[in-house]
Amino acid sequence: MPETVRGLGVSPGRAAGRAHRMAGPPPLPAPRPVSDAAGEVRRATEALRSVAGHLEAHAAKASDPEAGAILEAQSMIAADPGLAESVEKAVASGLDAVRAVDAACAHHRRALEEAGGYFADRAGDLDDIRNRAVATLLGLPMPGVPDPGHPFVLIADDLAPADTAGLDPAAVLALVTLKGGPTSHTAILARALGLPAVVACRGAAAIEDGTWVSVDGALGEVGVGIGEEAAAAVQREAVEARERRATGHGPGRTADGRSVPLLLNIGSAHDLPEGEGAEGVGLFRTEFLFLDRRDAPGLKEQVAAYAAVLRALPGRRVVIRTLDAGSDKPLPFLGLPEEANPALGVRGLRTSRVRAEVLDTQLDAIAEAARGGEAEVWVMAPMVSTVAEAEDFARRARGRGLSHVGVMVEVPAAALEAGRLLEKVDFLSIGTNDLGQYTYAADRQHGELADLLDPWQPALLRLVAMCAEAGRAAGKPVGVCGEAAADPLLAPVLAGMGIGSLSMSATGVPAVREALGRLSAARCEEIAQRVLAAPDPAAARAAAGDAVR
Amino acid sequence: MPEKTVTIASRSGLHARPAKIFVQAAARQSVPVRIRTGDRPPAPATSILAVLALGAEHGTAVTLEAEGPGADEALDALAALLARDLDTEEPADA
Numbered sequence: 144m145p146e147t148v149r150g151l152g153v154s155p156g157r158a159a160g161r162a163h164r165m166a167g168p169p170p171l172p173a174p175r176p177v178s179d180a181a182g183e184v185r186r187a188t189e190a191l192r193s194v195a196g197h198l199e200a201h202a203a204k205a206s207d208p209e210a211g212a213i214l215e216a217q218s219m220i221a222a223d224p225g226l227a228e229s230v231e232k233a234v235a236s237g238l239d240a241v242r243a244v245d246a247a248c249a250h251h252r253r254a255l256e257e258a259g260g261y262f263a264d265r266a267g268d269l270d271d272i273r274n275r276a277v278a279t280l281l282g283l284p285m286p287g288v289p290d291p292g293h294p295f296v297l298i299a300d301d302l303a304p305a306d307t308a309g310l311d312p313a314a315v316l317a318l319v320t321l322k323g324g325p326t327s328h329t330a331i332l333a334r335a336l337g338l339p340a341v342v343a344c345r346g347a348a349a350i351e352d353g354t355w356v357s358v359d360g361a362l363g364e365v366g367v368g369i370g371e372e373a374a375a376a377v378q379r380e381a382v383e384a385r386e387r388r389a390t391g392h393g394p395g396r397t398a399d400g401r402s403v404p405l406l407l408n409i410g411s412a413h414d415l416p417e418g419e420g421a422e423g424v425g426l427f428r429t430e431f432l433f434l435d436r437r438d439a440p441g442l443k444e445q446v447a448a449y450a451a452v453l454r455a456l457p458g459r460r461v462v463i464r465t466l467d468a469g470s471d472k473p474l475p476f477l478g479l480p481e482e483a484n485p486a487l488g489v490r491g492l493r494t495s496r497v498r499a500e501v502l503d504t505q506l507d508a509i510a511e512a513a514r515g516g517e518a519e520v521w522v523m524a525p526m527v528s529t530v531a532e533a534e535d536f537a538r539r540a541r542g543r544g545l546s547h548v549g550v551m552v553e554v555p556a557a558a559l560e561a562g563r564l565l566e567k568v569d570f571l572s573i574g575t576n577d578l579g580q581y582t583y584a585a586d587r588q589h590g591e592l593a594d595l596l597d598p599w600q601p602a603l604l605r606l607v608a609m610c611a612e613a614g615r616a617a618g619k620p621v622g623v624c625g626e627a628a629a630d631p632l633l634a635p636v637l638a639g640m641g642i643g644s645l646s647m648s649a650t651g652v653p654a655v656r657e658a659l660g661r662l663s664a665a666r667c668e669e670i671a672q673r674v675l676a677a678p679d680p681a682a683a684r685a686a687a688g689d690a691v692r
Numbered sequence: 693m694p695e696k697t698v699t700i701a702s703r704s705g706l707h708a709r710p711a712k713i714f715v716q717a718a719a720r721q722s723v724p725v726r727i728r729t730g731d732r733p734p735a736p737a738t739s740i741l742a743v744l745a746l747g748a749e750h751g752t753a754v755t756l757e758a759e760g761p762g763a764d765e766a767l768d769a770l771a772a773l774l775a776r777d778l779d780t781e782e783p784a785d786a
Contacts, residue, residue, distance in 0.1 A: 216712045216740065225739040251741045258747030261707055265744055 150344025152363030154333035158317040159357035159377035165299040166284040168274045175239040187240040190279040195221035248273035302329040317358035324593035343593035361632040388653035401664040406646035412451040423460035425646020426624040445508035453516035467525040491526020510543035521547035528556045534567045553577035558606035561613035575625025598627035599680035611641035631658035639671030695757040698771040702778045705749035710778035721766035725758045
């Protein structure tokens with residue numbers, strides 16, 4: 144009987160296939176006394192040989208020669224006579240096969256780390272070999288991304304960058320994790336690869352390997368035990384949807400032509416896609432210029448970095464956000480003291496209370512870059528919570544000739560004061576990730592609280608709607624630049640509330656463009672009303688989902 | 693004991709592909725070959741772990757040593773390999 148388990152949809156799209164689980168590293172059992180040393184050595188070296196054979200077979204099958212070469216080198220490490228020698232020594236010192244493999248790998252790991260540089264990068268190979276050999280010895284499932292030989296839905300506890308480095312997007316149909324939140328590595332990776340993903344899905348723990356499942360990365364639903372035929376139907380639909388999206392182009396608009404610009408979130412000029420490109424940039428994070436530095440970047444360096452982006456987008460809007468730092472994103476030259484509660488400390492615009500000259504130099508640089516380019520430069524400050532802060536920021540920016548000045552809405556105080564903020568500034572941009580974190584008092588990094596960070600939470604949506612309403616009343620634009628903007632189910636809801644632009648990473652644009660293009664503006668408004676009336680995220684999603692279908 | 697010193701020509705050093713090619717070639721020789729940097733103790737050239745642990749970068753001088761019949765030929769062959777930039781060459785067997 145098919146059943147549905149729910150989690151948090153963090154990367155939209157649908158996919159279906161057989162589920163395969165990623166096993167974690169095997170736990171080391173208690174040491175065993177050794178009676179047959181030769182037997183222990185034999186078992187340990189056989190396990191290493193089997194790992195080497197497995198890696199070699201993988202290397203031969205690898206479609207990417209780079210990946211193949213890495214696997215081949217890994218296989219050689221597993222078969223290395225030096226490793227076997229260390230295993231023998233470890234057994235001679237009284238360790239059983241499992242402990243001997245562990246000790247031998249640890250020994251060589253240290254040797255590589257001491258070699259330093261890129262030699263030390265190979266230390267991770269020994270961890271992988273150790274985990275595989277220990278799993279082989281204990282008869283446990285092989286750790287790492289599984290390789291069932293056919294495309295599959297990857298089920299995991301959580302995914303770390305190391306787990307996914309070798310992940311083949313052609314073999315993985317979708318990601319489902321038991322833990323993680325909307326800003327977890329899994330979510331970011333899935334969106335970058337365009338894979339549907341559901342996180343914080345505890346119900347997935349019971350899914351058995353090989354079960355046919357469907358994944359809806361927008362609704363956060365996983366259908367379990369759906370059977371091969373239903374899975375094939377979902378896959379056919381998914382392929383059609385992908386093709387429709389691939390052929391879609393042009394500006395964001397509703398079916399009846401109301402413009403909803405689809406802008407990009409970028410960190411530097413490198414993030415701009417090639418070709419005809421974007422309608423504009425809705426969030427240009429400037430932090431990259433400031434990270435890993437002893438001193439603040441100078442005026443010239445900043446002008447060059449901003450100009451590189453502005454040059455690429457003549458005649459289009461580029462919203463530059465001033466430095467967003469704090470003790471959670473520490474910058475040594477700011478000299479901020481450690482704080483017990485960084486999320487509630489001196490961050491965002493608040494850093495200018497301590498180091499006003501850093502913001503002044505940045506605004507000088509933005510103004511100079513703007514004068515030299517043809518892009519329409521908007522500038523905004525992060526983490527604004529009072530009208531006075533907005534007024535001060537606007538005065539500084541306008542004093543330098545910047546004419547489109549706005550603030551981000553990331554704290555409930557700013558959303559509640561949206562109307563008064565818009566008396567002082569020209570636009571608002573809502574950062575839904577932080578606004579969710581502060582509205583629900585739930586740390587964005589906290590895996591156990593992912594449900595509270597759901598962008599479909601009613602209080603968050605009401606605050607967004609209040610901002611949109613304030614914008615409508617003032618006749619000034621209000622946009623959304625958090626991950627919520629990239630949710631194709633939520634995008635029509637936001638548009639229906641009166642949000643004027645949506646800003647997201649480039650990979651999110653095609654699905655949002657398609658979703659908006661299917662509905663009239665009036666229909667979006669109707670859906671928004673229904674969603675705002677829903678008492679919880681599941682009901683809100685269902686209301687939007689029903690309306691779209 | 694016959695030995696030969698050569699400078700690593702591969703741009704990434706004796707790492708990744710160059711290390712793999714070298715270790716595979718060492719395994720094909722008729723005599724055991726050892727490799728060292730400076731005065732450090734020599735390691736078997738057939739051990740990729742030992743070769744990586746040398747930390748030999750581009751421009752590092754390494755010394756190969758071998759003994760017995762065929763030692764000179766083995767040293768010549770392996771030294772010639774290290775003197776080439778193995779990063780830029782097409783894989784012969786791929």
